[in-house]
Amino acid sequence: MKKKLVVLVMAMLAILMLAACGEKSKEDVTKDLKSKVEDMKGYKADAKMTLQVGDEPQTYDVEVWHNNPNYYRVALKNAAKDQSQMILRNDEGVFVLTPALNKSFRFQSEWPNNSSQAYLYESLVQDVLEDKEATFKETKSHYVFTTKTRYQNKQMLPTQEIAFNKKDLSPATVKVMDADHNSLVKVEFSKMDMKAAFDKKDFDMKKNMTGAQLEVPVTAGVEDKEFTVLYPMSEITGTELVEEKEVATENGKRVVLTYDGEKSFTIIQEKTTVVPTMTVSTSLKGELVDLGFTVAAMTDTSIRWTNNGIDYMLASNDLTPSEMVMLAQSVQGSMVK
Numbered sequence: 001m002k003k004k005l006v007v008l009v010m011a012m013l014a015i016l017m018l019a020a021c022g023e024k025s026k027e028d029v030t031k032d033l034k035s036k037v038e039d040m041k042g043y044k045a046d047a048k049m050t051l052q053v054g055d056e057p058q059t060y061d062v063e064v065w066h067n068n069p070n071y072y073r074v075a076l077k078n079a080a081k082d083q084s085q086m087i088l089r090n091d092e093g094v095f096v097l098t099p100a101l102n103k104s105f106r107f108q109s110e111w112p113n114n115s116s117q118a119y120l121y122e123s124l125v126q127d128v129l130e131d132k133e134a135t136f137k138e139t140k141s142h143y144v145f146t147t148k149t150r151y152q153n154k155q156m157l158p159t160q161e162i163a164f165n166k167k168d169l170s171p172a173t174v175k176v177m178d179a180d181h182n183s184l185v186k187v188e189f190s191k192m193d194m195k196a197a198f199d200k201k202d203f204d205m206k207k208n209m210t211g212a213q214l215e216v217p218v219t220a221g222v223e224d225k226e227f228t229v230l231y232p233m234s235e236i237t238g239t240e241l242v243e244e245k246e247v248a249t250e251n252g253k254r255v256v257l258t259y260d261g262e263k264s265f266t267i268i269q270e271k272t273t274v275v276p277t278m279t280v281s282t283s284l285k286g287e288l289v290d291l292g293f294t295v296a297a298m299t300d301t302s303i304r305w306t307n308n309g310i311d312y313m314l315a316s317n318d319l320t321p322s323e324m325v326m327l328a329q330s331v332q333g334s335m336v337k
Contacts, residue, residue, distance in 0.1 A: 026136035029143045029164075033125045036169050040122075042067040042198055045171075046191040047119050049076075051292045052184045058293055062119045062187070067198040072112065073208065074119065078293070083308065085294060086212060087111070090203040094288055096295045097205070098306065099212035101274050104205060107297065109288045116150040116160070117290065118174045118187045124162050141165065142172055149176065152289055152298070153325040156234075157184060170194060185292060227271050227310065229255050234330035236323060238262030263323070265316035267331065272311045291329050303328050 024032075045064040050057050058078065065073040072089040086097040094107040117123035128134055131147040138144070142163040151157050158179055163172040170192040176185035201207055231241070239261030247254045254270040286299040296305035302315040303324045314328055 023138065024143070026134075026145075029136065029169075030128060033164065033169055034129060036194075037122045037125045040068065040194060042196045043121060044191075044193040044196040045119070045121065045189060047187050047189045049119060049292070050186045050188075052182070052186075060293070064119055064121075065196070065198065065202065066120070066122070067196075067203070071198070071200075071203045072120075073203055075212070076294075083294075084212060084215070086208060087288075087290075087295060088203060088205055088208060090200075090205070092205070095205050096288065097209050097212065099209060099215075101272060101306070102209075102213075104209060104282070105297070106283045107286075107288045108283075111288045114150075114287065115152060115290070116176075118160070118176055118185055121171055121192075124171055124174065127160065128162065138166075139163075141167075143169075151176075151325075153322040153329070155179075155322050156326045156329075168192075168194065227252065227269075229257075229269060230310075230331050231257070232267070232327045232330045233332055234326050236261070236263050236265075236319070236327070239264065263316065263318040265314060265319055265324075265327070267327075268313045268315075270311055272306050272309055289325060291325070293329075296325075296328060298324065 043064075043066055047062045047064070049060045049062050051060075061077045063075040070089060072087065074087040075084065076086070077084045084099055086099070088095040088097065089111065092106070094109040094111050096105045096107070097103070112120055112123055116127055127147045127150065128145050130150070134145050134147040136143070136145055143166060144161060144163045146159060146161050148154070149157055149160050156178060157176050159177050159181070161175040161177070163174075164170065165172050171189045173189070174185075174187040175183040177183050229244070236259070239259050241257060242260045243256075243258040245256045245258070247256065249270060251273055252271050254268060257267040257269075259265050259267075284297040284304075286297040286302075289296045289298045289303065291305060294305050294307045296303050298321065300321075301317055302313060304311070304313045305328060306312070312328070312331060314324055316324065319327070
């Protein structure tokens with residue numbers, strides 16, 4: 001009887017030791033993620049990104065190509081609104097392409113290294129590595145980290161929850177949260193090829209513009225868009241709308257919203273124009289900023305973007321970069337909030 005008891009105890013201890021050996025610590029997984037990124041030569045990823053901004057969620061299909069070290073191609077599509085945009089990085093710089101408008105803009109930018117990027121694998125791993133206070137948990141299928149973000153408006157989006165698949169450490173989901181832990185941005189990865197190979201021409205600006213226009217023709221739906229004035233849904237304490245002025249232009253009208261108070265700013269809106277024939281890319285001063293639904297150009301005193309056929313510019317000598325990004329992301333309301 002004693003022998004049977006000893007054997008049973010030994011067997012249980014062996015099982016417990018095996019189980020313990022199977023579990024990985026936060027440090028183990030972090031080390032594995034770092035090695036995975038360092039060894040990877042390139043990847044392709046497909047994902048769905050949902051933004052909880054405005055009156056209703058907006059969903060975008062995201063296709064990512066990355067070839068080490070500095071080649072990127074990120075295609076963003078919103079089928080419901082006939083919108084598409086592409087971010088390219090190659091030896092010539094960083095480009096933002098809007099196929100339906102036949103426009104391309106060139107930035108001298110550090111993108112994507114200067115900020116968190118919820119749909120870029122190496123950016124997610126970098127967020128994990130840089131946040132020494134990141135929390136870690138293990139589920140049946142995933143390793144889950146909760147980290148600080150590196151966004152320009154990190155006061156609005158301070159934390160994110162990143163789930164990596166246990167099987168191959170590929171990203172599964174990312175939830176970017178506000179200060180109350182509400183998920184405002186969710187990225188769900190559906191496919192990840194971690195051994196993708198590329199040709200240098202895959203990241204050529206002209207080739208990608210032509211290819212994108214086969215899917216979204218120039219002027220697709222743009223000229224038919226109704227010009228509805230939109231207002232920021234986020235508020236700056238002590239600042240309010242004091243004037244709304246409409247100015248006639250060659251292409252229709254321009255609307256100027258003036259906000260005054262503790263931190264004054266101006267928002268200008270007008271219908272965008274379609275370029276008949278694509279010329280050399282327009283160079284824009286400022287840093288490329290991903291607003292989620294579109295890409296913007298930001299300087300110390302302004303931020304410019306195009307969305308749904310309308311050009312926007314927000315200018316201020318008082319707002320911080322985080323406040324400008326927050327307001328730009330919230331210009332979604334058709335009535336003053």
